[in-house]
Amino acid sequence: MHSKHANEKIIVVTGAAGFIGSCAVKYLNDKGHYNLLLVDDIKKTEKWKNLLNKKCLDLISRHELFQWIEGREKDIEAFIHLGACSDTMEMDGNYLMENNFRYTVRLAEYALKHRLRFIYASSAATYGNGSLGFCDRHDALEELKPLNLYGFSKYYFDLWAKQQGVLDKIVGLKYFNVFGPNENHKGRMASMVYKMVPIVQQEGVIRLFKSSDPANFADGDQCRDFIYVKDAVRMTCEFLENDLSGIFNIGTGETTTWNTLAKAVFKALDKPTKIEYTPMPDGLIGQYQNYTQAKMDKYKEKTGVATPCLFNIEDAVIDYVRTYLLKDERW
Numbered sequence: 001m002h003s004k005h006a007n008e009k010i011i012v013v014t015g016a017a018g019f020i021g022s023c024a025v026k027y028l029n030d031k032g033h034y035n036l037l038l039v040d041d042i043k044k045t046e047k048w049k050n051l052l053n054k055k056c057l058d059l060i061s062r063h064e065l066f067q068w069i070e071g072r073e074k075d076i077e078a079f080i081h082l083g084a085c086s087d088t089m090e091m092d093g094n095y096l097m098e099n100n101f102r103y104t105v106r107l108a109e110y111a112l113k114h115r116l117r118f119i120y121a122s123s124a125a126t127y128g129n130g131s132l133g134f135c136d137r138h139d140a141l142e143e144l145k146p147l148n149l150y151g152f153s154k155y156y157f158d159l160w161a162k163q164q165g166v167l168d169k170i171v172g173l174k175y176f177n178v179f180g181p182n183e184n185h186k187g188r189m190a191s192m193v194y195k196m197v198p199i200v201q202q203e204g205v206i207r208l209f210k211s212s213d214p215a216n217f218a219d220g221d222q223c224r225d226f227i228y229v230k231d232a233v234r235m236t237c238e239f240l241e242n243d244l245s246g247i248f249n250i251g252t253g254e255t256t257t258w259n260t261l262a263k264a265v266f267k268a269l270d271k272p273t274k275i276e277y278t279p280m281p282d283g284l285i286g287q288y289q290n291y292t293q294a295k296m297d298k299y300k301e302k303t304g305v306a307t308p309c310l311f312n313i314e315d316a317v318i319d320y321v322r323t324y325l326l327k328d329e330r331w
Contacts, residue, residue, distance in 0.1 A: 010076045014039040015083030019183040022050035024080060024233040026331050029055050039065050050182045050330055078117035078240055081107055087189055088150045100153035105160060112166055119239050122158050122172040125151030135295040136249045138167055147287045167246050171239045176251035176294045180229030181324040181331035193317055196265045197325050206262040209280040213290050219277040220259035222290040225251040228316035231309040244302050251294025252309045264314045268321035
C-alpha cells in the first residue's frame, strides 16, 4: 500500500490486475505515479500475482467503484478504463453489454461531468474481417462490422461516444494483438507466444493453422499486427500527458506473419525451427482474421511520433520469453 502524497491526484485504473492493466500500473509506478486506485475482480484467479511489487492507494472490486468515487471528483485526475470481459468466445450478449458497454457509459458520464481525463480500451475486434481496413477515422465508425459479441460490445460504446458528441473529450484506444508478461491468467485468450513456448520446450514444434484462403495467404502467412505490451502501455499512458482526444489505434502499423512469429519463438528458445500446419477448426472459419494491420497515420500525426514502437517483433519475443516466461516472472 502507498500513502497519498500531498497534491498528487488519483489515477483510477480499471482492469488493473489484468494483462494490459497490470503492465500499465508497472509503467506508471516506474514514472513515479503511486497514487493509483486499482479496480479489478480478482475472484479465484491468479491475477493477484500481477500486482506483486506494485504501488497503489487501494485495490477495490469494480462493484465498489461508483460508491468509492462518489464525492471524490476533486481528488481524481484521470481514468484509464481497461476493465472488460475480453473473451472473444463469450456468448452471453447481455453480460457483455452490461459489463463492457453500460459500465463504460456510467464511468464516462462521471468523467465527463467532472471534466476528468477518460482513456478507455476499445478494440481492434471492432474492425471485423478487415474488409473496410483498419483506419481509426471517426466518420467510418458506423460502417464497421465486428465478427463476435465481444467486438460488438466494444463497438457499441464507440458509437455511443460518437452519437453523444463526446469523442472530442475522451480517448478510445483500439489495441491490436498485444502480447507480453502478465498474461499467465488468460487461459485460451493468452497470446500465441505464451502458448507456443511450453509446446516448443516439450515437443520442439509449433503448429499453425492452414490457410482458409490459400489464394491470398500461404499456410502460416496469415498475419497480425502484434504489439509488445511494454509499447502498448507506454503509448496508453502518454495520453495522460497530452490533450489529444478521439479514437486511436494502438499497434505497430506493421504486419507479422505467424511463420515469422513462430521463428522468433524458436530463436528466443535457441531451438531449431520446426513448423507444422493443421486444418483450421470449422468454428473459426468465417470468424478468423487472416490479416490485421493498424493504420497508425493519425497517431503519428497527432503525437508527432514517427515510430510508435520501441520493440521490433524479434526483440519483443526474445525479451518476453527470456526475461519473463523462462523465469516465471511478471513485469
